[in-house]
Amino acid sequence: MSEPRIVLITGGAGGIGRGIATAFRDAGDRVVVADVDADAARATADELGVAHLALDITDAEAAARAAEALEAEYGPVGVLVNNAGILSVHGALTELEPGAYRSIVDVNIVGTFTITQAVARRMIANGTRGAIVNISSIGGRQPTPGMGAYESSKAAVDSLTRWAAIELAGHGIRVNAVAPGPVLTPMLRMGMPEGSPAREAWSSRIPLGKLAEVEEVAPAVVFLASEGAAHITGVSLAVDGGQLLT
Ligand SMILES: NC(=O)c1ccc[n+]([C@@H]2O[C@H](COP(=O)([O-])OP(=O)(O)OC[C@H]3O[C@@H](n4cnc5c(N)ncnc54)[C@H](O)[C@@H]3O)[C@@H](O)[C@H]2O)c1
Structure with missing residues (x-):
């Protein structure tokens, strides 16, 4: 097994974040879940046996302080x-x-930019040949009526991924994205119970016939951050059961 890395996961107390945290922890890395909801971050971290941090990614000063504090406590x-x-x-x-x-x-675009900038500056200063993985959405490439505000923010996340990838490549830092279709987080499962018309409508758009489980998304994130993806940068990998084919 390779050296454990310090893995910072923003929104780590949420449905997908928790799954990603679990996957990195199980791969032997040292995980820090960061979330604007401090209590949820603590509860998630306690449950998973990982570290936590209260962080609003839209606060540039807090992001810079967090990147430095993490380094002082755990390493780069x-x-x-x-x-x-x-x-x-x-x-x-x-x-x-x-x-x-x-x-x-503010959150999806500027916040993603802000924490990326803070961490990338530390990676460059330390000579850390790190990896950044953004959670985008295939909605950024395929519209659904009523969801354009969210979807256009995710199109920007894909663009931000390419922006960061081209500028950070010279420092050995890779930047990629995972773009899921709808994912069955506890919240989504509650809002769209199995058999409901809304669930059926989404499923019918997905060639593989079902919405993604969190456990079907997290491994793609771990892969893009791994040595196995050493020559991959600037991509947004759809994990969508083929929805973009339709
Ligand atoms: N659930 C889906 O179907 C789906 C599909 C495609 C992409 N995504 C993306 O996956 C990511 C996680 O989504 P989820 O479904 O787990 O949602 P979620 O609401 O369960 O989790 C999001 C987390 O982000 C935190 N957060 C919000 N604003 C923040 C801020 N300013 N600073 C720090 N943390 C903040 C929230 O407190 C929450 O814990 C999101 O980027 C989402 O757009 C979700």
């Missing part, structure tokens, strides 16, 4: 997983309030 961050995001803003183009759109842009 080797892997950053930008998983924190807001999914709950929905609305048609003709109806959505600009303020609602701004809230999603």
Whole structure:
């Protein structure tokens, strides 16, 4: 097994973040879950036996402080997983309030940029040949009515992935994204119970016939951060049961 790395996972207290944290922990890495919800971060970390941090990714100073504090406590961050995001803003183009759109842009785009910048600066300063994996969405490439605010933020995450990849490649830092289709987190499972019309409607769009389990998404993140992906940078890997084929 290779040396354990320090893996920082934003939004680590959420449905997918928790699954990603579990997968890195099981691969032998040292995981830190960071979340704006401090209590949830602590509870998740206690449950998984990993470290935690309260962090709002939209706060640039807090992000810089967090990157330094982590380094002082655990050593250089080797892997950053930008998983924190807001999914709950929905609305048609003709109806959505600009303020609602701004809230999603602030977290999903500016927040992802902010923590990436803070960690990349530390990686460069330390000579850490690290990996960054952004959690995007295939919605950034395939529209669904009413979800455009979220989806356009994820198109920007794909672009941010390529931006960071081209600029950080010279430092040996790889930047990729995993773009899931709908994932059966506890929240989504509750909102769309099995057999419900909403679940059936989504499933019918997916050639493999079902929504993803969290455990079907997390391994792609671990892979893109691993030595096995040493020559891969700037991609956004769809984990969508073939939905983009339709
Ligand atoms: N669930 C899906 O179907 C799905 C599909 C494709 C992509 N994604 C993406 O996966 C990621 C995780 O989604 P999820 O379904 O687990 O959602 P979730 O709401 O369960 O988790 C998101 C986490 O991010 C945290 N967060 C929100 N704003 C933050 C901030 N400013 N700073 C730090 N943390 C913050 C929340 O507290 C929460 O714990 C998101 O980026 C989402 O867009 C989800």
